[in-house]
Amino acid sequence: MKKKGSNSISVKSKWTKTKWLLSDRNLTQYVPETKRFTRASLNEMTGRYKMVYFKPTNGTGGSGIARIVRTPSRKFRVKKDARMVEVTSVSSLYAHLLKIARGRSYLLQRGVYLQTSRGRPFDLRVTMQKTGGGKWVPTVMFVKLGKPNNVVTNYHQGGKLELIEQTLRRSGYNTAQIKQYQLKLKSLGMKTAHCFNRHSVKFKELGLDVALDRDGRLWILEVNTRPGFSALKSLGDKSLYRTIVRYGKTYGRTR
Structure with missing residues (x-):
């Protein structure tokens, strides 16, 4: 504190x-359901919810947040700031999120529409x-x-x-x-x-x-x-x- x-x-x-x-x-x-970001929790959360937020554990002012949306064809669209990236599997999604995190601790939170x-x-x-x-x-x-x-x-x-x-x-x-x-x-x-x-x-x-x-x-x-x-x-x-x-x-x- x-x-x-x-x-x-x-x-x-x-x-x-x-x-x-x-x-x-x-x-x-x-x-909303919230978990620490790991490979297992990513698999679980993206399987359970169509939209998941990826949030830095210690971030402020909305910076560093990404939105993950699962498409009907089981791809994932990741939007951070104005940039949108589409990936085809949970593995490639995990790799992309690791790049965003750059070693910092992150959370996954159920997306609310x-x-x-x-x-x-x-x-x-x-x-x-x-x-x-x-x-x-x-x-x-x-x-x-x-x-x-x-x-x-x-x-x-x-x-x-x-x-x-x-x-x-x-x-x-x-x-x-x-x-x-x-x-x-x-x-x-x-x-x-x-x-x-x-x-x-x-x-x-x-x-x-x-x-x-x-x-x-x-x-x-x-x-x-x-x-x-x-x-x-x-x-x-x-x-x-x-x-x-x-x-x-x-x-x-x-x-």
């Missing part, structure tokens, strides 16, 4: 954080922060809208931030459904914060990346222990940025 800011700690390993979520009976159902808004895939961000009194609060929620066909939705990878209401409305959800999702997201944020708190009370902030799939189900894709603040300035509504900074100041984080 690494200290950041005044006294809020940060955990880089996605594998460590995923294991925490999986060991919590309130959260297991929300975590994201809901779209005007053709753009999106996921949801719930930011949890501690008050001065040490209580967890869901402070801001927003949408990360990806570029069509992009592997990730991250702002720094060409994504765009939007307010949850407008995105969900464009996706065909009504007011009652949107309110229901907002309540579910807050509940998921609180459960996750309590899970992380059991591992260390020194966590002061968390950013949950939550997928809404095409069947309307929520999945926790990742939990960031050092969630970004600055991209919120890109929203026309500056109140979210002001809120996140206000809470951040109580534990020494100002940007």
Whole structure:
């Protein structure tokens, strides 16, 4: 664990954080199947799921992530950044992924088909922060809208931030459904914060990346222990940025 800011700690390993979520009976159902990358796990995951994500264990900002899609003819298409490669077997897929990994530790995660808004895939961000009194609060929620066909939705990878209401409305959800999702997201944020708190009370902030799939189900894709603040300035509504900074100041984080 690494200290950041005044006294809020940060955990880089996605594998460590995923294991925490999986060991919590309130959260297991929300975590897509995730395994450490090995020849055997690749065989298993690509056999079980049509789409699998290949993620660096310690990566940030969506960098280094590749998407693997199994075609009807049992070939595999691997997309990383703007580059697409097609391979014909699990062996050649494994060799290709080893080149991408360059000796770094990677994970394989079941791919979730994201809901779209005007053709753009999106996921949801719930930011949890501690008050001065040490209580967890869901402070801001927003949408990360990806570029069509992009592997990730991250702002720094060409994504765009939007307010949850407008995105969900464009996706065909009504007011009652949107309110229901907002309540579910807050509940998921609180459960996750309590899970992380059991591992260390020194966590002061968390950013949950939550997928809404095409069947309307929520999945926790990742939990960031050092969630970004600055991209919120890109929203026309500056109140979210002001809120996140206000809470951040109580534990020494100002940007």
